[in-house]
Amino acid sequence: MxxxxxxxxxxxxxxxxxxxxxxxxxxxxxxxxxxxxxxxxxxxxxxxxxxxxxxxxxxxxxxxxxxxxxxxxxxxxxxxxxxxxxxxSDRPHRLALFVSKYDHCLADLLYRHQSGELACEIALVVANHPDASRWADFHGVPFHHVPVEATGKDAAEQKQLDLLAANGVDLVILARYMQVLSPRFVAAYPQRIINVHHSFLPAFSGAKPYHRAYERGVKLIGATSHYVTDELDEGPIIEQAVVRVSHRDTLDDLLEKGRDMEKAVLSRAVRWHIDHRILVYGRKTVVFD
CATH class of the missing domain: 3.30.70.260 (ACT domain)
Known part of the structure; x- marks a missing residue:
């Protein structure tokens, strides 16, 4: 569309x-x-x-x-x-959406695009699991299943890079894509890969942050959208949000509240990038009004 x-x-x-x-x-x-x-x-x-x-x-x-x-x-x-x-403004970005099994951010971005909220073109969806194909099919976006095996990650990334080049992609969105990108991949799209991390960085970086937050009994959980660099979860931060939790919240409650934040912070980061509102300097960003 x-x-x-x-x-x-x-x-x-x-x-x-x-x-x-x-x-x-x-x-x-x-x-x-x-x-x-x-x-x-x-x-x-x-x-x-x-x-x-x-x-x-x-x-x-x-x-x-x-x-x-x-x-x-x-x-x-x-x-x-x-x-x-x-x-x-009349030359819209062409996006690729990467996803694994958690598809809430993918579904949200596809809906926002279809409703006209995101002034861009979504060229394709790339996934290392087949589960999210239903959302791509529903919105008429080409879907590519590229499995990532421990012994074949380089080959998988090359296939992904070939797909991006063939489709003229200039911005990659990691919509809960649960794979660490190689330095070679990141270097191909400097400051043009946006990730959402299910934590208020720099707290609880890496895997299973909600589980670790629950174990620590935190009173606030958050989500962070940032540019991807070679350092895991250390890229310049674009947007963040937090929500209060209590001792009454179960781990499932944290996961549910977190999903709402993840969708919001990722969609805002994508919108600001495609509107050319972000400048990176040092390890920071400025997001202009």
């Missing part, structure tokens, strides 16, 4: 050393080229002396072809030491 978006905008994401005049310089450049700014947000990190900004403008009347934007903006970017990237 095609994404339901009528916007025709450009989005500029910038980070650079903080100094006076940055906002004025960027605003003046866009004004000079007849840009109608729709949204602008910025953040300064005084400890790192870093300036980060997102600005979105209507392309109607903008007098620079986006293909020529680097030529025009380059001198300004060089003057201020900017790292920058230009995105446009």
């Amino acid at each position: 095609a994404p339901r978006s009528t916007k025709d905008t450009a989005i500029l994401l910038i980070d650079c050393p903080d100094r006076k005049g940055l906002v004025a310089a960027i605003g003046e450049f866009l004004y000079r080229h007849n840009a109608n700014i729709l949204h602008a947000d910025q953040h300064q990190d005084p400890e790192r002396n870093v300036f980060l900004m997102r600005v979105e403008w209507d392309l109607a009347g903008f007098d620079i072809e986006l293909a020529d934007f680097p030529t025009h903006f380059g001198p300004l970017a060089e003057r201020y030491g900017m790292r920058w990237k230009l995105e446009r």
Whole structure:
């Protein structure tokens, strides 16, 4: 299903050393080229002396072809030491959803996409178990069962990478995919793999966090969505949520409450990424309004 978006905008994401005049310089450049700014947000990190900004403008009347934007903006970017990237709203991301046996996050994302909440294209679902095929079939999304055996993980990952390349995928979502990706896989999609972990990281990283939280008698449980890096559950955090639990809650209660949070934090992280609202710096993210 095609994404339901009528916007025709450009989005500029910038980070650079903080100094006076940055906002004025960027605003003046866009004004000079007849840009109608729709949204602008910025953040300064005084400890790192870093300036980060997102600005979105209507392309109607903008007098620079986006293909020529680097030529025009380059001198300004060089003057201020900017790292920058230009995105446009009419070129939606193509997603691959990875899943194992727990399919609640997968079903939620497929529904949100079908309802028009997520302005993207879902190219395929990849699973190491066949259980989730019913959701892909229901929503008309191609389903690929790629078993991952202990002795054949490299071959399985190569098949997955081939599928992603063949389908033009640019964002991978681990919707409760219970396999650790290799450094080679992660390197193929830097800051373009989003995972949901069923814990309020950095607490209870790794396997069975709800079981460990239940054993410790915690009073809050959480869920975390983050970018995937080579370090397990250590990637830059995008979104988190918590819910209060008590001694009356069983392990099954924790699992049920956790599933609701997992769906919410993952869908928000996906939406912010495809809307080009996230900048990563160091081990942190900035999520712009």
